[in-house]
Amino acid sequence: MLRPDSFALTALLAALSAVGPLTTDMYLPSLPDIVHMLGGTPAQGQLTISAYLVGFAVGQILYGPLSDRHGRKPVLMAAILVYCLASLLCALSVSLPMLIGARALQALGGCGGVVLARAIVRDLYVGVRAGRELSLIGSVMALAPVLAPIVGGLLQTALGWRAVFLFLAAAGFCGVIVIWLLLPETVRERAREPMSFASILHSYRRVACHGAYLAYLGLATASYAGLFAWISAASFALQGLYGLSPVDFGIAFALGSLGYMLGTTIAARIVTRFGLGGTIGLGGLANALGGLAMVASVAVGFTSAASLVVPMALYLAGLGMILPQAIAGAMMPFPERAGAASALLGFVQQTVAAACGAVVGAFLGHGAWSLAGGVALMGCASLALWFATRGVRARASDAKR
Numbered sequence: 001m002l003r004p005d006s007f008a009l010t011a012l013l014a015a016l017s018a019v020g021p022l023t024t025d026m027y028l029p030s031l032p033d034i035v036h037m038l039g040g041t042p043a044q045g046q047l048t049i050s051a052y053l054v055g056f057a058v059g060q061i062l063y064g065p066l067s068d069r070h071g072r073k074p075v076l077m078a079a080i081l082v083y084c085l086a087s088l089l090c091a092l093s094v095s096l097p098m099l100i101g102a103r104a105l106q107a108l109g110g111c112g113g114v115v116l117a118r119a120i121v122r123d124l125y126v127g128v129r130a131g132r133e134l135s136l137i138g139s140v141m142a143l144a145p146v147l148a149p150i151v152g153g154l155l156q157t158a159l160g161w162r163a164v165f166l167f168l169a170a171a172g173f174c175g176v177i178v179i180w181l182l183l184p185e186t187v188r189e190r191a192r193e194p195m196s197f198a199s200i201l202h203s204y205r206r207v208a209c210h211g212a213y214l215a216y217l218g219l220a221t222a223s224y225a226g227l228f229a230w231i232s233a234a235s236f237a238l239q240g241l242y243g244l245s246p247v248d249f250g251i252a253f254a255l256g257s258l259g260y261m262l263g264t265t266i267a268a269r270i271v272t273r274f275g276l277g278g279t280i281g282l283g284g285l286a287n288a289l290g291g292l293a294m295v296a297s298v299a300v301g302f303t304s305a306a307s308l309v310v311p312m313a314l315y316l317a318g319l320g321m322i323l324p325q326a327i328a329g330a331m332m333p334f335p336e337r338a339g340a341a342s343a344l345l346g347f348v349q350q351t352v353a354a355a356c357g358a359v360v361g362a363f364l365g366h367g368a369w370s371l372a373g374g375v376a377l378m379g380c381a382s383l384a385l386w387f388a389t390r391g392v393r394a395r396a397s398d399a400k401r
Contacts, residue, residue: 001184004124010133012183013120014140015175016076016113019083021145023110023168024052026152028235028253029246030161037161040096042236046361049232051100053354055107057347060115064343065200072116072123072339073185079112080176087169091162111350113175115342122331122338123186130332131276134324135268142261142320146254153250203340213341215389216330219280221349222381223287223322225356229374230256230312232357237368242305252305259313263320276325277386277393283325284383286318291379294372308368315379322382329393 002009027034035045059079067075086106093099117137125133155163207213238244238252263283271279294311327345334341356374363370 002182003184008182010136011140012178013117014137016117017137018141018144019110019113020056021141022148022171023083023087023106024049024231025145025148025253025257026155026168027161027164028149028231029153029239029250030156030164031235032239033156033246034099034161035096038093038096038099042240042364043361044096046232046236046357046364047100048096048103049228050354050358050361051104052107053228053350053357055104056111056114057350057354059108059111060343060346060350061200061204062343063112063115064119064339064341065203066339067116067119068187068203068337068339071185071187072120073179073183076112076116076183077176077179079109079116080172080179081109083109083112084169084172084176085109087165087172091165091169109172111346115339115346118327118331118342118346119338120186121328122334122342123188126332128272128275128328131271131279131325131328132268134328135264135271135320138264138320138324139261139268142257142264145257145260149250149253149257150247151250153245153247156246200340203337204344207334207337207341207344210333211392212395213330213333215385215392216326217345217348218385218389219284219382220323220326220330220345221352222378222385223283223319223326224349225353226287226291226315226375226378226382227319228353228357229360229371229378230315232361233364233368233371233374234308234312236364237308237371238305241368242303242308244305252309256309256312257316259316260320262313263317264324265320266317267321267324271325276329277390279325280322280329281386283318283321284379284386286321287315287379288318288376288383289379290315290318291372291376295376298368298372308371312375315375318379318382 002012031045035042063075063079083106086102086109089102090099090106093102121130121133152164155167234253235249238249244252267279290311294308297307297311330345331338331341360370360374
């Protein structure tokens with residue numbers, strides 16, 4: 001079994017956390033072809049992303065309390081098996097509605113990896129140490145959005161879009177074997193109350209009434225929604241408006257994603273010096289500047305793909321500084337309900353991201369303005385929330401001392 005503080009455990013948790021970006025980003029180069037082959041419009045194709053986000057949000061509501069009661073490992077293995085079967089169903093889809101439904105089911109399984117990886121971190125670490133661990137996980141996990149679109153573009157070019165989902169199913173089955181053999185059970189004290197609708201509501205009520213939790217939840221949600229404005233529109237904007245091929249798009253998307261890797265790497269180095277709040281503040285500034293730079297590029301009329309990719313890389317660097325620290329700050333007050341705290345955060349985060357992506361997708365026919373506007377709005381909201389919540393976050397930090 002893997003030991004806490006080992007790089008191997010960090011890498012495994014990073015792989016579990018990477019299920020979301022891997023599953024979303026790998027098929028982005030195939031989206032235009034999927035829409036063409038199955039019949040539909042770009043807005044309908046974007047619904048395969050929104051359906052995934054909705055399923056991802058709903059599933060987390062269940063996994064958190066279940067794992068608090070029954071342990072992380074068995075719940076995690078069951079979730080990944082559902083993900084594998086749904087990925088096979090995606091590969092067999094013969095219509096867009098069928099693919100949309102399969103994507104929602106795929107998300108119901110895949111979200112288990114993300115929410116339970118966060119809960120495992122809270123089981124093992126506290127405070128700034130948890131933030132540093134989440135940043136390290138983010139640094140390793142950041143390879144997923146860098147490599148996934150490149151691999152997806154190559155699979156699309158060589159074998160077609162169905163091969164992408166077969167690849168994801170095979171990766172999931174390998175993950176189940178690794179979890180079974182190597183992952184230790186980390187829950188020290190399981191929730192005492194039996195699982196019921198009332199007990200689930202009680203868990204979430206306790207979490208949602210905490211002021212600092214809500215502050216960190218808002219920061220994580222706003223910054224994350226900007227990412228999905230980008231994901232929802234990037235393939236159509238860069239391939240449809242800027243003329244990139246699937247492989248070129250994969251490379252361009254990967255280059256932008258390097259910003260997230262840079263952000264998490266910086267955060268892991270500075271969080272022990274500047275604390276959670278200071279690191280999040282720097283991230284919020286990068287979010288706002290990246291979003292505003294993208295709006296300026298569209299307004300000026302630049303036609304190079306770099307005019308979107310470079311500002312997005314800056315935004316993603318900010319996200320890499322915000323997200324791990326906001327998650328750590330949100331979960332700190334709830335050692336006995338880490339699963340529920342992680343699940344509620346994920347539910348709100350994914351629901352808002354799905355709504356943001358759907359709105360951006362609905363206006364794709366109007367050029368890159370909806371993309372740039374969505375990213376800028378969420379970036380500025382992140383910075384504004386950091387300023388607005390300084391008091392409640394500081395009071396919660398003082399109470400812990």
